[in-house]
Amino acid sequence: MTTPGIEEHGLRLIPFHGLRFVPERVGSLAAVTSPPYDVVVRPDGLNHLESADPHNIVRLILPQADTPDERNEQAARTLRDWLAEGVLRTDPEPALYVYEQRKGELLQRGIIGALALSAADAGIVLPHEDVMPQVVADRAGLMRATAANLEPLLLTYRGEDAGLPDSSAAEIVEATADRPPLLATTTEDGFRHRLWAITDPAEVAAVTRDLGHRQALIADGHHRWATYLRLQAEHHAPGAWDFGLVLLVDTARYPLQVRAIHRMLHRLPASEALAALEPHFRVRTVDGPLPAAMAALGEAAATGNAFLLTGDGRFHLVTDPDPELLDRTVRQDRPEAWRRLDATVLHATLLDALWHVPDTPEHIGYIHDTEATVEMAERLGGTAVLLHPVREDVVRDLARQGVTMPRKSTSFGPKPATGLVLRSLNA
Structure with a gap:
């Protein structure tokens, strides 16, 4: 440009x-x-x-x-x-x-x-x-x-x-x-x-x-x-x-x-992660295998915040966050496009407010490969949080405004x- x-x-x-x-x-x-x-x-x-x-x-x-x-x-x-x-x-x-x-x-x-x-x-x-x-x-x-x-x-x-x-x-x-x-x-x-x-x-x-x-x-x-x-x-x-x-x-x-970078939560079992979401998000189990579950994530992400959680052998689609919860947990001094990012909601609302997971290497792994993230979560008894990629035009628009996204939000x-x-x- x-x-x-x-x-x-x-x-x-x-x-x-x-x-x-x-x-x-x-x-x-x-x-x-x-x-x-x-x-x-x-x-x-x-x-x-x-x-x-x-x-x-x-x-x-x-x-x-x-x-x-x-x-x-x-x-x-x-x-x-x-x-x-x-x-x-x-x-x-x-x-x-x-x-x-x-x-x-x-x-x-x-x-x-x-x-x-x-x-x-x-x-x-x-x-x-x-x-x-x-x-x-x-x-x-x-x-x-x-x-x-x-x-x-x-x-x-x-x-x-x-x-x-x-x-x-x-x-x-x-x-x-x-x-x-x-x-x-x-x-x-x-x-x-x-x-x-x-x-x-x-x-x-x-x-x-x-x-x-x-x-x-x-x-x-x-x-x-x-x-x-x-x-x-x-x-x-x-x-x-x-x-x-x-x-x-x-x-x-x-x-x-543009692909997403997924999160591997080493010390949070999937059962505990899901229990903490129940009052604030819609959580439903979706059919596998992994490509089918990722397709369901893509469909849900087209209309709002969506995450796919696994680690217990099943796939859980997390959608429809409580708007009042988002208002309390996501900072207000950023553009609306930034506030709506899945990565923003993940870090501010899920990791910080609901799960209380510190953003340190011993607690969170950032993994590009979807299958590797799922395999690691199941092997270690943690939680894989799978994301849908952000569109490139959104990334460029925010960068031009001088606004940085949460770390490891995208993989080009x-x-x-x-x-x-x-x-x-x-x-």
Whole structure:
């Protein structure tokens, strides 16, 4: 999207020396990739990735040790070893990278580069979710130790609307995708990934000039964005810490999918959760299996707040909140669209007022995968709270108003695979 008056203060994306795995030194490029750190379902997913290849990127983004300091030092040591052994190598020329993901009829392309963090001050990069301080602190410790951006944020912008001429950036992305790629691999989720480098000065200048007129929405990576800003503030001299690794996708050309992020309540059994809702919500059991229950949730969410609870082997549809209860529990100083969000009602009314569940990792897990959330709730005797996704236009409208949604309200995708290109802050 273009914002009037930001032509000289819009997105500033610059080339960088990409740090990439050397194909000959690993089992396969697919085997060393990972989903973003917050999508990996631990411990099963973590163990699976670690066993896929001794050089899987998960050993950097989710190192395993007893304390945070030990984890961070382990990641830093692993990165140094891989560089010394030639497992990772720095590209000789600074580049912007065109990145493509394809699965069936789904195609997404975008540009990976180092984005100037000054865009945060000017309101050019729009967050739409709150963040958890402990997660930012965790990511900051890892980034300090490794002096690297290990995985890109996913940002979206609106290029030219359908029927209008393409922008320079879009034209260059499409032309680049017709060339032989630097790498191509297919991950086990069925996505085919390809990466190209843009090194021609004229093409780089055209892309950066076009993006200099744009405003972007953080689709995925709010905690990493907050981490970038924290670490920039710690480094007073201008330099590499003034930039952060991002993937920019033009959603006028490549619309993203929006999914919900579910809650796993570790210490609240489903029976207790349901009992606390009885006087205030309509609760009814719906038929499974899971896809049928999620379809019922989708139908209910079209007309009002709706949640699907499980953990006891059955699916419970929760709808029709008491309006007086919402008035008492949901803050009044926000737009009505924010007050009606399922995530808002979930956190303010259910978690805080009725269930008294603290928003801490030992009490609440945030899980992207629906089946994994249900399985974990049944295995641990907790409660899975399944949500329906928020529409993208609602997210953008609230972000433009400067209103952040409750943390982990949305999951935009497809998300970039971690491990295809990294950015060293020492290069």
